[in-house]
Amino acid sequence: MAAREPSAAHVALLEKLIGALTSKGILTEAEIAAKKSATEKASPETGARMVARAWTNPEFRTRLLADGTAAAEEFGISLAGNPPLGVLEDTPALHHLVVCTLCSCYPRVVLGFPPHWYKSTAYRARAVRDPRGVLAEWGTMIPAGTQIRVVDSTADYRWMVLPVQPEGTEGWSEDQLAALLGAEELVGVALPKVAKAQAA
């Protein structure tokens, strides 16, 4: 499924805007191309690696929870000029779910582009009111005794979840652990799952 194509009017608006900005010497096509290519490199793999390290290294875990921005720097990711990163610690008694009801705030630097569903009207409206119903659509069932805490990204921070490490993965390498994590797990709509094949 491809993203919806823009209307001709919007394509024309974009080109006129860029044309005006370039002819006034405000920016260049090369700057836009360079930024496009740099942005494409960001992906949930970064967040996954950060969580995997937190699962295997208690000192890093402490640093990650205390200051997500500084922890990202340890992976060579600078958040300079970007909003600070906050990391939400899940426990067996507490599950976090991240949303931005007012727009689409998302920790892009460590997770890449926000998924289409994260930006959707249905998710933005329902996540704060019916988190269990929303999670059920992903097949994620959180026990009644576990608190769901919905985190609405309303201001300057961007939030990522540090899920509970799944059972059966003790002693796994960081790479193996990172492979269990995608945007869904790092936003909290899904729990990291050990596939039967991996568990063997």
Added chain:
Amino acid sequence: MSPEFAAGARVQVKNNRPETVMRLHLRTPHYVRGRQGIVLRALGRFPNPEDLAFNRPAPEKMLYHVLFEQQPVWNEGEAGDTLLVELFEHWLEPVEG
């Protein structure tokens, strides 16, 4: 400057709806207006987005992470489920007692 509200402080979100009178850019969702919550922690000082949106000087305000119980907000939901929202100091009032 130390935060006005300590971790654990009970606060009330102002019940104002100024956006019904004029166009504004507010980052306090309607569903917490008039609600009581508990401050988890102060998140730091940031320029007020309500001013930045209009390209005018934006004084820094303290941002708090405030925790609310789900059920009172919606009259539905699992007991114990919560909402955690970033709110600026000027939307919060202390609750006595």
Added chain:
Amino acid sequence: MDTAPSPTHHDLGGNPKYRCTAVEPENPALNDFDKRVDALRVVLREKGLITTDEQRLKIESLPPEEYFGLSYYEKWLKAMAAVLVSRGIVSWEDVS
């Protein structure tokens, strides 16, 4: 105290109109237009010519039929153009 309805269409948290709307789990890749608009925004922001807050205000100011009808990046583009005209960096003639 019941929660009163949201006073603005963008303040969507808990909006009962969508309580039965399924969240579609697909995540289609961004197309070239999307990526170009996205890149343009970052370049403008890094040059101090636009802030996220100004852009958000313009998006929130779109009428409901556009807010819910245009694609995500079509809205971003309209909002960016509006901010740049508001700031006098380009004129409406430049983008017409």
